[in-house]
Amino acid sequence: MSMSIKKPEFPDDKDRIREAMQLERYICPHREINYPCVICKECREMDLKQYSLKNGFIEKTKNSSLISLILELRDPFDDMLLRRLSFALAEATGIIQKEPEPGFSITFYISEALMEKVQEKEKLIEFIADFQHTFLSETIAARSALNKWERSTTQRLLWDMSIV
Numbered sequence: 001m002s003m004s005i006k007k008p009e010f011p012d013d014k015d016r017i018r019e020a021m022q023l024e025r026y027i028c029p030h031r032e033i034n035y036p037c038v039i040c041k042e043c044r045e046m047d048l049k050q051y052s053l054k055n056g057f058i059e060k061t062k063n064s065s066l067i068s069l070i071l072e073l074r075d076p077f078d079d080m081l082l083r084r085l086s087f088a089l090a091e092a093t094g095i096i097q098k099e100p101e102p103g104f105s106i107t108f109y110i111s112e113a114l115m116e117k118v119q120e121k122e123k124l125i126e127f128i129a130d131f132q133h134t135f136l137s138e139t140i141a142a143r144s145a146l147n148k149w150e151r152s153t154t155q156r157l158l159w160d161m162s163i164v
């Protein structure tokens, strides 16, 4: 008798993110230009699929996907850092939506055109699956810079008020 490893009943997040990146060059007949179907959601041929992630949601069409995540944000400073980082990444690559989908912290926008620019697909899958952790570790430097500013400014303002 041979042992067989049972496939998990629900695929894990990485499998679903990988699935969301299986895109094809598909010209939307509704728009007749290379417009992302996941944004227009008007054509019947777009083949919309929706999957839940542990902390997120995927919408996939033939030529584009949205991967939205709910992140644990500790305070308004985290909110601000995520907003600024999202905006900067959106400007630089378009891979992040400037405004996340309603109810989510961040939305990755994956298109067939973007996937042509991705050198290592597994790296991108890993990045999105691990984004909560990456975000928290990237905020350490920002927090420490803010604390340093707070300490030195307090000292200077006390001096300005001539309080010893």
Ligand SMILES: [Zn+2]
Pocket: 028, 029, 030, 031, 036, 037, 040, 041, 042, 043, 046
């Ligand atoms: Zn379409």
